[in-house]
Amino acid sequence: MTSESKRPPPVVFEPPPGDGYAHQLREMNDALLLSAVRQHELAEESARASRQLNESNNRFEAIFETAPFGLYVVDQEFRLRQVSLRALPVFAGIAGLIGRDFAEVLFLLWPPENARDIASRFRHTLSTGEPYVSPVFSAVRQDSKVQEHYDWQIHRLALPDGQFGVVCYFMDVGARVMAEESSRRSAERLRFVLDSMPQKIMTAMADGVIDYFNPQWTEYTGLSFEETEGRGWKQFVHPEDLAGTELLWNQCVQSGDAYAQEHRFRQADGQYCWHLSRMRAFRDTDGKILMWIGSNTDIHEQRQSADELRRYADELSEADRHKNQFLAMVAHELRNPLAPIRNAVQVLQMTSSGDESVQLAAAILDRQVTQMVRLVEDLLDINRFSLGKVALRSKLIELASVVHHAVEAVEPVRRANDQVLVVNLPQAPIFLYADPIRLTQVFENLLTNACKFTPQRGRIALTAAASDGAVTISIQDNGIGLSAEQIDRVFTLFEQVDASSSRTTGGLGIGLSLVKNLVTLHGGTVNAQSAGLGHGSKFNVLLPNVVEVPPQAPPIDRGGLESTTTARRILVVDDNRDSAQSLAVLFDWFGNETRLAFDGIEAVEAAANFRPDIILLDIGLPKISGYEVCRRIRSTKRGEDIVIIALTGMGEASDRQRALDAGFDDHIVKPVAYADLDLILAQLMNQK
Template identity: 45%
Template sequence: MTPATLHDQRVLVLMPTVRDGERTRAALATAGLECDVCADMADLCRRMTEGAAVALLTEEALTADRAGRMADAILAQPPWSDFPLVVLAREGTENRPEVNRETMNISLVERPIRIRSLLSMVKSALRSRRRQYEVRDHLLQHARQAAILRDQEERLQFALSAGRLGSWTLDLATGQMECSPRCKENFGRPAQEAFSYQDLFDAMHPDDRERVGEAVRRAIDNRTDYDAEYRNIWPDGAVHWVMVRGRATYRPDGTPARMTGVSLDMTDRRRDEDALRDADRKKDDFLALLAHELRNPLAPIRNGLQVIRYADTRAVREQSQNIMERQLGHMVRLIDDLLDISRINRGKMELRLARISLAEAVENAIETARPAIEKAGHELEVSLPAGPVMLDADLTRLAQVFGNLLTNSAKYTPAGGRIRLTAERDGGQVKISVRDTGIGIPPEALPKIFDMFSQVDRSIERSTGGLGIGLALVHGLVEMHGGTATAASEGPGQGSEFTIRLPVAAGLPTDSPQAGRNSPEVAPNRRILVVDDNRDSAESMAMMLQLLGNDVTAAHDGIEAVEKAGEFRPQIILMDVGMPRLNGYDATRRIREHSWGRDVTVIALTGWGQDGDKARSKAAGCDGHLVKPVSLDDLTKLLTELTTSAAKA
């Protein structure tokens, strides 16, 4: 109970004297009425404001109220209040202008009066006041309900706005429809424009009208929710998807009255879902193609092993070895391309920039692509600017870009075709184009030709080999060099043209890294410990190093590696990373803890080749990091670099 209702039932008494007041209070108390005796008119008015049911006072008190306190107190009452005044008047007075005021609820009682009559008058005034309280409570309840409804409406509007939902109501008898501004927006209409149910139906895609109409009828007949997604055509001709949900209400006789619901523009979600489905399909195709491409080299490798086992002549064995090396190189390139794409997409690819000439990058690319071009009998024409064009670029990666484009042209051009590589200065850029007379590119495929998993013709892709990621790699590497890559074709059978634009370096040319340098041979008589839980990998590496004159032993887990290192005291340890019992990182740390292990050269030799993997191996104490399968040239080059660095230190 609030303070304002504590005194709802009390009677305020104002009499000429204190004694009269007390006698009146005592008389009212006999009937169980709560009374407060007031000292004067000001006190009475103050208590009225605090809360009271009735005021019992004399006519003289009202007449003497020159300041109009009572009138002010009455006016200050809330709208529902008509405060009752029981006034004891003098007998025989006919005209009382000060008392009979229209603004006051006054009951006049002439004196003298019996106590019983007085009690009856006061109780009647109390009953009138209680009815006013009922009105007050009803108004308060109504106000609370209105506040709750306003709060719910605000919450609903916020939820609709946050969810980009539009609300609508359809009169099922008249077809009249009311739409919120957001609902109109979902159908491409401005908020101020009228939008009827017929407008909605006319905007619906013709192929969806029958299905949607049936969904509405089924929801009404079965008293279930209406739920549909359909296309609607906006005034500008664009086709949008909209999701609409609703529920019907019914009259007492069971006939449907109206349907109320929400709408949501689903165009972006539909587009995203289509893109995800397309990406998922491309991923599945890519995985199938990857399995195909990885199996292809395995067949000649296995055949070559059988030939070596049974061959009697050195020439046959060497021929088989050459085949196996080519196929192994093909597998390594496939895996390297995948890793490069992953690094580019994650922003982890690092370029080794240097001042190089465009001619040098093109020369290296042609050397890489020449076997494929010559095998297909293509004619290659190269046209470069007369003067040197210098670039600040990574020679290996830029040669990879041009090599991929040339190899791509060789792949998708029928035998005996023509491939033309041209370059020309264009202001502060150089424009390099690779054009062929191949199968061409359909117009619808051009916008996505550089996307990952994007393939124009899967049958040709399978027959020519490759994963369809070469162009994605080209695009990524060119952008990392600050350039652009574009594709053009007049259509199937009309050939293709790929254009690369790169910024030309300012200043004079400087020496560039030289490609194709021969790696030094492995110095013989080194003690080498090979650690790998894959026994075939460990033993084959050990055999190769032994054939080169080294003293080699092998271990197959981290614990064995630490034990054998203590016994064998190797100069070099080739350490696998992922091993049982103790991984390569922890094994390296344990070896470094010993005095004899501080000067050992430890090289991580693993299938994990991301930047984070290299950082972890370095933190564990490894001097270098090589990714399987490693070539002898790469291994000897790293060993030479480490030996040279140690000697200088």
């Protein structure tokens, strides 16, 4: 049954038939009907409002109990009207909480000054409607004596009974406050450390804006922090360094890479000093940059020292360059006079076979010239090693041939000292890949040293033994020996075994250093042994790359070619007349026909008129150089048929290459023994 069926029927007045009062009755009846309808509508509106109020109260209750923070309500009489479940722990232990005077509750919870302040805030909001948002509230509870921390705010609201009340929202922020306090203390400790450091320290925000300079910065620049924070640091960077500093810093801020740069900063007196600046990003656990922290180290003295070192290095490099030029010039100037001396010695040896005194003098001169040549070459080799310009020309060689050449080279010295040299090589030939000229130089140096430091009629032994793809060559003497200290430094450059003022042996102290460099270049090792002073010495050279030569092996270099006795037409060109004339005498003695020229133009003309088979051509000539002479002769009709050899005092590898590029068939360094020169000419003539 509906509500309409329950209502009593409306009162309707029926006028008596024919009554004139009928019109008024109808109007009254209509009015009553309208009144009934209006009452019905009002009843429905009241019911709807009641439902809405209930729904609102239900929503409030739901929010009140499910809110993620504590809630409580104080009514118009300043009594606690309602407390949410989340808020109850704050009021724990207080009996009869609901309906209790709120001020009384506050004084039970907090110290009097805090309780009065909170009560005052509530009353103000209750009377004025102004909300209040509190800063973090921290106080020690009266009951537990524990400090607690809250965020809270209050608002006025209308209660269901139509009166106003105050609702309080609060949240325990103790953990956050503790974390913030810990962070603050850490920041204070960090600031204390940074302020106390002797280095200049700065920090920047994640976007690269500087937010801290320690006191050392302000002391150095004479500027306050306010003047330098943000981008103010630009004013103390050297103008020439500013653009590069900004560019790199901005790049690092964008990429997160560590920053490191050297630049100049202006100090308070206006002077600029070099600094090394470093900045690193400080990140959170997710890798996000939180801040930058960096240091600035004064490196002005180090930078000045480095500049001075670079300047010294440049000066040393320049001095070394001049030294190299000087050595090359000295070698050239020494070789030029040595060449005619050697030629003259060879002429004496050939023409004075019946005169013992002349033969003795010639032998002495030959030994001394050989010694001077070796000293010049050793000195230049040391220079080449320092420049890294020594390269091996290795090929398959027989060890015996190298030893034979070395023994031949020291024979005059050995004979002069009346010493015994015993060579003991295995019967089976030993083959290895090596540079025969450089290896001969190694053994010649070691044998020469043995002869120098072994007394007359002393004994020297050279032995060799192959094992496991290597060969060990030992040179032992019964000479003056070596102390333990000397053994440690005997291979040091310019170190001399006998450095006393009364020493009787010569030398520059470079031979053994060369030996070590050359052996190392071959991949081998060398060491010295001695039982002490007066007990002789032994030097052991170990060389790898020993090979077994198969029956069909390629030809082995055994030290040279057969000389030819065919008469040749030879043009000798040298502005040193002694050198040219003495060499011509040698060639004439052996049946050759020679002509001389003393400058470049004469050489070109003589080549055209004399039609030589061989031209021995100096490089440093008057009028035109030997290079140009060679080019001009090569350009003639028969120029390609002539053997043209550069015979010069310039002995660097670059000199040889330049000669070959100019068209020379070979490059020979003065002075050269006639026998060696004759073999080279025979080889080149056979090739033509």
